Amino acid sequence: MKKIISILVLTLSFLSFSNLASDKRIQVQGTSTREILPNTAKLQLLIRTENKDLDKASKQNSEILEKYKNLLKNSNIKYERINSLNYNTYKNYTYEDIILNEGKKEFKNTLNIDVNKMNLNQIQNFVSVLFKENILNVNINKDRSYSFKIISQKATSKEAYQDSVNKFNSLKQKLSQNGFNGEILKISGFDNEEVNLEKNESRKIEENIVSHSIEITTRDLKNLGKLIDLASIIGIQSTGYIEYDIDNKEKLEDELYKTAYEEAEKKARTVLNKTTLTLKKPVTITDNSIGIIKPYYSYFNTKYVDFNEKILLKRDQVLIEEASNNSTIINPKKSVFSKTVYIEFEMD
Secondary structure (H helix, E strand, C coil), X not given: CHHHHHHHHHXXXXXXXXXXXXXXXXXXXXXXXXXXXXXXXXXXXXXXXXECXXXXXXXXXXXXXXXXXXXXXXXXXXXXXXXXXXXXXXXXXXXXXEEECCCCEEEEEEEEEEECCCCHHHHHHHHHHHHHCCCCCCEECCCCCEEEEEEEEECCHHHHHXXXXXXXXXXXXXXXXXXXXXXXXXXXEEEEEEEECCEEXXXXXXXXXXXXXXXXXXXCHHHHHHHHHHHHHCXXXXXXXXXXXXXXXXXXXXXXXXXXXXXXXXXXXXXHCCCCCCEEXXXXXXXXXXXXXXXXXXXXXCCCCCCCHHHHHCCHHHHHHHHHCCCCCCCCCCEEEEEEEEEEEEEC
């Protein structure tokens, strides 16, 4: 009996008895580990279109999705299904600089008119006639004489000059009708300049955005890179991550459990082989790793893509060839899953 107790004490570094008051139970640990390749992959993609016309933006969004399905079909890339995750519309506002009257110009002609001296009684009547002809600025010179300008703006230099002369003659006639000598006015000079009619303006632009988030599930894992490249070539944005999943998770967990159990049982028997004790049925089994086989994620570098409605006009074969130049390479890796069980056996 002393020999049995000595052997059991030596095994406490890697095994423990459940109760120091009892030598009839032994607790052991078993672990099973396995590397497993995924069977399916899910990718989330975003189809985003914008147009001033909401109906047109929605139509283009649908056309892109159908174009994508056709590209996959014509590339012999298999997929299980495409699910719609989220579909919404909203407005976006931007500002663009525009040029009004681009390339247009006119000519402005200015006649400098001097006025002969007049007495104070004539000034009020004189200014009144000028105001009626929309001449609002009259200058008083140092010598107490008066001067003003007649301005005309027309499409050509000749037209502008002639129009200003016509205004001058009309004004002389109006002054004569009001008792002034027609020679009271004289042209002292003129100026002709080009006027640029172009004008910069910032205009508010309203765009309707249609955003459609989709999820594609595939078992064709060797063509994941091509699947992403075909999406990018027609302006479908990738999120940059892949969700991998494994088939028959429950069956695989059962196999892991069985292997871990057998390892624990083997440990217990190895210890008891050095004694006269025999191993009986387990009293307790603790498994804290139930459900360890679950979907896992991988990430890849993605680049921003933008939709161009002209892309819908390209033939499928042309787009497939363009997509092949990108050559995104994605190789799914095995994932490591481990299960540990703690078993307490009876001994006899």
